[in-house]
Each structure stands twice: as structure tokens, then as C-alpha cells.
Amino acid sequence: MESEELQGIIDHYAGEKGALISVLQDLQGVCNYLPEPALRQVSDALHVPLSQVYSVASFYNAFSLKPRGRHHICVCLGTACHVRGAPRVLQEMERQLGIRAGDTTEDMNFTLESVNCVGACALGPVVVADGGYSGQMTARKVSPLLKTLGTSHEENQNDS
Amino acid sequence: MRTIWYEETLIAMIRIEIDGQAVDVERDTTILQAARQLAIDIPALCHHAAVKPYSACRICTVEVIRRGRSQLTASCSYPIREEIQVLTNSERVIHARRVLMELLLAQCPESKDIRDLAHRLGVENTRFRTRGEGSNCILCGLCVRVCRDVIGVSAISFVNRGWKREVKTPFDAPSEVCIACRACAHVCPTGAIQAEDISGNRMLSFWQTSRELQACASCGRPFAPGAEVQHLTRGRDDLRESLGICPQCRRTETGGRLERWTTSAQSRAIKDHGTP
Ligand code: SF4
Numbered sequence: 001m002e003s004e005e006l007q008g009i010i011d012h013y014a015g016e017k018g019a020l021i022s023v024l025q026d027l028q029g030v031c032n033y034l035p036e037p038a039l040r041q042v043s044d045a046l047h048v049p050l051s052q053v054y055s056v057a058s059f060y061n062a063f064s065l066k067p068r069g070r071h072h073i074c075v076c077l078g079t080a081c082h083v084r085g086a087p088r089v090l091q092e093m094e095r096q097l098g099i100r101a102g103d104t105t106e107d108m109n110f111t112l113e114s115v116n117c118v119g120a121c122a123l124g125p126v127v128v129a130d131g132g133y134s135g136q137m138t139a140r141k142v143s144p145l146l147k148t149l150g151t152s153h154e155e156n157q158n159d160s
Numbered sequence: 161m162r163t164i165w166y167e168e169t170l171i172a173m174i175r176i177e178i179d180g181q182a183v184d185v186e187r188d189t190t191i192l193q194a195a196r197q198l199a200i201d202i203p204a205l206c207h208h209a210a211v212k213p214y215s216a217c218r219i220c221t222v223e224v225i226r227r228g229r230s231q232l233t234a235s236c237s238y239p240i241r242e243e244i245q246v247l248t249n250s251e252r253v254i255h256a257r258r259v260l261m262e263l264l265l266a267q268c269p270e271s272k273d274i275r276d277l278a279h280r281l282g283v284e285n286t287r288f289r290t291r292g293e294g295s296n297c298i299l300c301g302l303c304v305r306v307c308r309d310v311i312g313v314s315a316i317s318f319v320n321r322g323w324k325r326e327v328k329t330p331f332d333a334p335s336e337v338c339i340a341c342r343a344c345a346h347v348c349p350t351g352a353i354q355a356e357d358i359s360g361n362r363m364l365s366f367w368q369t370s371r372e373l374q375a376c377a378s379c380g381r382p383f384a385p386g387a388e389v390q391h392l393t394r395g396r397d398d399l400r401e402s403l404g405i406c407p408q409c410r411r412t413e414t415g416g417r418l419e420r421w422t423t424s425a426q427s428r429a430i431k432d433h434g435t436p
């Protein structure tokens with residue numbers, strides 16, 4: 001992201017209390033992660049110490065300090081999902097993607113993460129893929145889900 | 161609530177009782193402060209008079225009896241607003257503190273300060289799984305708060321969340337803004353942060369940061385980080401000279417000035433009155 005574009009985001013929230021989180025959210029939305037130079041710029045522009053910016057950026061799950069893949073998969077490991085077999089779903093995800101939770105595939109296609117409860121316990125085990133919720137997940141449903149994500153990505157690429 | 165008005169000051173005082181001893185305190189005094197007025201010792205790890213209470217360690221737990229109900233609470237952040245009774249050494253308190261101490265012991269079994277405090281509270285071992293190699297940090301946040309609120313530098317902060325929470329510099333890299341004043345090392349209750357002056361530099365290995373020591377303008381011995389002197393003299397030209405020399409030279413100089421002053425006063429007295 002160009003620094004002017006980031007300055008635009010910052011100006012948009014300038015003067016607001018709690019502007020920091022809003023700016024970081026937008027930045028995460030545009031870049032898919034929070035690059036270090038951008039965090040430095042935010043710190044300077046908002047007059048918030050860099051340590052404070054880094055503290056917030058590393059606290060929330062919604063923020064990532066490492067580049068995330070084009071597709072973001074979140075497996076819920078909260079209590080309800082856990083007892084209904086979420087660990088097996090995660091294991092299968094890890095196996096098929098060849099990465100561990102928290103990592104991104106080498107082709108930058110998928111980032112796999114786990115969370116503790118997304119608030120849809122009745123549907124558990126839940127997987128949130130690119131913002132879409134899939135309930136009652138099983139290890140067998142992993143492959144079709146990845147395929148849909150994969151094709152939608154290819155479609156996007158053909159579009160552009 | 162019984163309120164006693166002190167005429168000279170017109171401050172409402174609240175009478176409370178700690179371990180059976182009565183004491184009158186101003187509204188919003190904390191229990192910990194009131195206890196210290198009575199010289200009653202309550203262990204405290206994350207508390208420091210220089211910064212606001214944070215209540216992270218809970219080792220200062222006491223039993224408060226308020227309107228006939230008893231509760232365990234952290235004394236360092238409990239503001240006194242009505243008549244209460246406090247027990248700092250009841251069975252409940254001792255039990256709670258010992259469990260907390262075991263948890264702290266599991267977190268940093270290598271810290272001498274923590275082991276000493278545990279020993280004082282009658283805890284020698286912990287039932288919890290101890291953390292292996294690692295720092296002695298108990299995440300009390302004193303270093304972060306002092307650096308931000310007292311020194312005004314904010315070189316460090318809490319990072320990550322949950323069991324990954326740590327105190328760190330941004331990006332876990334050597335700090336760009338630290339002035340190596342070692343206030344963090346001074347307040348750390350577990351000795352996790354150490355500062356060392358070696359070959360003209362002050363090293364704070366916990367923060368992977370070092371700063372060059374500035375030479376004393378008088379004797380030439382390196383004595384304080386240049387960054388710290390600069391920070392202290394920002395906008396204070398009047399301080400620049402006196403903070404540019406080491407404490408020892410400053411003392412010698414003050415002594416010299418005092419001597420000159422007394423001798424000149426003496427000679428003036430001799431001139432005026434004929435005798436000293
Ligand atoms: S390093 Fe020391 S002062 Fe800082 S949070 Fe840890 S225990 Fe507290």
C-alpha cells in the first residue's frame with residue numbers, strides 16, 4: 001500500500017477517539033495484514049507510541065502481522081465445537097493444505113487459523129472460510145469446502 | 161456511615177478497622193495505603209506508589225467485611241468509601257495467597273525474589289506444572305506502566321494475548337526510543353530485567369537494547385546514557401550543566417562551592433566585627 005493511501009485512511013478517522021483500531025481494521029482489509037512500515041506511519045500520524053500500536057496489532061485475532069493468504073480459513077476449537085470433533089476437522093485441513101494452524105501455504109493461497117468460539121455453537125463444529133460460515137463440519141466435508149474456495153479464487157483470477 | 165469532620169482541614173475521614181486496629185482515612189485511600197499507615201505488612205508485587213494500581217498479581221488479597229458480607233479482594237486497588245473491616249491475615253486470605261503464590265512459583269521458579277516471598281508465605285513447592293526455561297516475568301506490567309507514565313517514553317508494551325502474552329519492544333527488535341534509564345529494571349519485582357554497564361555501554365538484554373554512556377564533563381568517566389541525559393534536559397537548559405557531570409563530581413563541586421561560601425562569609429564577618 002502506498003503511504004498516501006494509508007494517509008487517506010488515517011485522515012478519514014483523524015480526531016476520533018479510538019481511531020487507532022479503525023485505521024488498523026481498514027489497513028488489514030486493504031493489505032490482508034499489517035506491514036511494519038505502515039504501523040510506523042500510523043504511530044507517527046496518530047501520535048500513538050509505536051509500542052502501543054504494536055500492542056494493539058498483536059492483541060486482536062482480526063489483525064495479522066504476517067501476510068495472509070488469499071483465502072482465510074478459521075476452524076473453531078471452542079468448547080462446543082471441540083466436543084463435537086473440531087480437532088479432527090482441523091487435522092484434516094492441516095493434512096490437505098500441508099500447513100499447521102497459524103500458517104500460510106507457500107503459494108499464498110490459504111491461511112489456516114483456529115479460534116475459540118465464533119458464537120455459533122449450535123452449528124458446531126464451525127469453520128469460517130472467507131467470512132462464510134459452514135456448520136456441522138466433518139473431516140469428509142473439508143475437501144469439498146477447499147475445492148469451492150479454490151474455484152472461486154480461480155474464477156476471480158479469470159475475471160480480472 | 162460515620163463521618164468525622166476535622167475542622168482545620170474540612171476533610172471527611174472514614175474510620176475503618178484493619179486486623180482490629182482502627183484508623184481514620186481520607187475517602188478513596190486504598191486498603192493497602194491504610195494498612196501501611198498502621199505498619200501492617202501486606203505483600204504486593206504489581207504495586208508501586210509511582211503508578212496507578214493495576215491489580216495484576218492479586219498477592220495483596222485481603223478479606224473485606226462490608227455490611228456484614230465478606231469478600232476477598234485486591235487491597236491495592238480497593239478505594240475506601242465507607243466503614244469496612246479488613247482482615248489481612250485470616251484463614252481465607254492465607255489460603256488464597258498461598259494458591260496464588262504457587263501459581264507464581266510455577267511461572268518463574270528461578271526468580272529469587274519470588275522464591276523468597278513464597279518462603280515468607282510458607283510456600284516451598286508448587287502443585288502446578290512449572291514453566292521451563294524462560295524469563296522470570298510475571299506480567300505485572302510495572303515496567304510498561306513506569307516507562308509510559310513516569311518516564312514518558314513508552315518503549316515497551318504488552319504484546320500478544322492469552323498464554324502468549326509477554327512484555328516486549330515493538331517487533332521484538334532493539335528499541336529505537338529506549339533511553340536506558342533502567343527504571344523498568346528498578347521496579348521489576350522479580351528481577352527479570354537487568355541493566356549492566358559494560359565497556360562504555362548500558363545493556364538491557366531483556367529488551368535487546370543498549371545505549372552508549374556519556375562521559376562526565378568533569379572527570380571524563382562514562383556515567384550515564386547520553387540518551388537519558390538528553391531526555392532529562394529536554395527544554396531545560398538550566399539543567400544541562402549539572403546533569404552533564406557524574407554524581408561524584410557534582411558532590412565534589414557542591415562541597416567546593418559550600419566551602420568557598422563559608423570562608424567568604426567568615427572573612428566578611430571578620431571584616432565587620434574584628435573576630436570570626
Ligand atoms: S518484566 Fe518485571 S516489571 Fe515487567 S511485567 Fe515482567 S515482572 Fe513486571
Ligand code: FES
Pocket residue numbers: 076077078079080081082116117118119120121122124125126
Ligand atoms: S465453540 Fe465453536 S462456535 Fe462456539
Ligand code: FES
Pocket residue numbers: 203204205206207214215216217218219220221234235236237
Ligand atoms: S499488588 Fe495488588 S494486585 Fe498486585
